[in-house]
Amino acid sequence: MADNCTIAVDAMGGDEGPDVTVPASLGLLDAHPRAELILVGDEDRLRAAVESRGGDRGGRLTYRHASQVVEMDESASLAMRNKKDSSMRVAINLVKEGQAQACVSAGNTGALMATARFVLKTLPGVDRPAICTTLPTAEGHVHVLDLGANVDSRSTNLFEFAVMGSVLAGAVDRQERPSVGLLNVGEEDVKGNEVVKEAARLLGDSDLAYHGFVEGNDVFQGTTDVVVCDGFVGNVMLKSTEGVARLIAGNLRAEFRRNPLTKLVGLMARPVLNRFRSRIDPRRFNGASLVGLQGIVIKSHGNADTYAFGQALHEAILEVDKAVPDRIGQELERVLVEGRTV
Template identity: 50%
Template sequence: MGGDFGPHCIVPASLDCLAETPSLHLALVGQTSVLEELISRYGRVDSARLKIVDADEVVEMDERPTQALRGKPRSSMRVALELVRDGHAQACVSAGNTGALMALARHVLKTLPGIDRPAMATAMPTRKGSCLLLDLGANVDCTAEQLYQFGVMGSVAAQSLGVAQPRVALLNVGIEAIKGNQQVKAAAVLLQQAVDLDYSGFIEGDGLFRGEADVVVCDGFVGNTLLKSTEGLAQLVSSRVEALCRRSLFSRLMGVLALPLLRQLRADMSPAQYNGASFLGLQGIVVKSHGSAGREDFRAAIRRAAEDVRHNLPEQLHSRLERLLATDQSTDGGIDVTTVDGMPSN
């Protein structure tokens, strides 16, 4: 029910994904009457793979996380997360209030042992393909230990995407060891000491887009600013190219000849292709879509969640975290890692 366009975008995007992926099953959580009316506009729907779960309360986009956590026990966001917690769904996808989704996810699903705070991560386009950027806004202020944890989680997530030995870097104002604030410098020391982690040092913003790392770590304030700036720049370049192609008869002719290449470039750089940020560090899969996501964008978020399910991302994170964080936690009084019958216990 959240996001700028709510179910008017999410319902058709969901039906598109069902049509393209026969193994997919979806539960639309929200106000039943609204969802049923929208679904009816699209004709016959496979009821065996699409169901509606009623939730009469809605978390507004400008609502405080504490209000969503304490005052709306029947919100669509909370009910969706409870479906994951109780094993009735394998992932939750939302375009709603980011702060509320993070607070509810931590409360309902809990974090993995050894993780203070979950981090939002998404793929960013680079010259060599893509890299994983985290955090994207879930944690505006971060300690060195949390940045270290983000690096560990990002490395595991990148491996699930097919990178055998991910290069992890810290986003900084320079690559020299003397540059940066105290949190970034301290996090660099922790990452350098990590076992079985390929830490490549500091990276600047231009290095990210050159593909000099597979995982780039920063706090949520910096990450969100970088993400939104990148999206704005992509839109600017696209609009400028279109304007140039309309400037004269010759430029129109050249634009027609270059049209296939321009369309491919737009598709490669489209924010829709990279929509869907995974919440890493939870005992369950949660994917956050942009609030302004359209139909195509939300399809990408659903696909991102399906990929996380296929790779069993929380279990992969849990097994790696036990090994990578154990030494650090045993020496600095950090969080104790415990398991019950092989499953994480918080």
């Protein structure tokens, strides 16, 4: 781990607020003996929550008071205008001021992206930041972006997403040249809309490890290390696959609860079913990166529990350790200087 690693935690964000963020933060400090955290929010409440759980881990946990909270359904523009002392805004400010190397929030995605973009600014050469998450595949995981920051991406945006996703995947997975797929409705060159066709041309001319078009089923098959798509498409994909996973899990549960005999079988099968459940547990993959900013911002799912929020904190530590924004900045500069983008 990097010597100097302080994470600003928006301790009020998410559906559960401090009931989740505080125990997750303490867990992280126990797991990373050199990490430091700044809990941002209602200081009295946070202090009480920390004290009741055994204290501040030798001073590695400090507080920054913030008097406001961005609501989960609040519009980004209203939050930006009226909540200048929100826990979210103050946590991002700490990154801007260099007092923290990353911030983590389970707050409202739109407000988080808008505030982070306003406070931290985009990296030189980045037109639009993107949201990148990790999804499970048969053999490991895949990095997918954009997940909803941009709903009308141009081909040059998709190209930028590919560069950023490639750097992120390379850094956190320690991989030399991660393969990049462009999400489309078919693998043939003639398929798709004009935007993906033009993005394919840009990627084909670049020196990224561009695989070509991939389809929806390729994402979870792990055909490539990175999958690039417009945020509208990525958001629908993410939420619909969560929906189908929940439907399947519900059906499995219902079948084992059908009658006393199936319940008995379910009891015997419990260790197997538990291991199965932990394999597909979406909490393991919690913690999406807002890439393309001058700073590290990790978005946790709003309904994260302590384990899930802890995963988002770990992602922040990892990205600090790998200096992800610096690497993205260098790679974009290289690509731009070499005239590989339009």
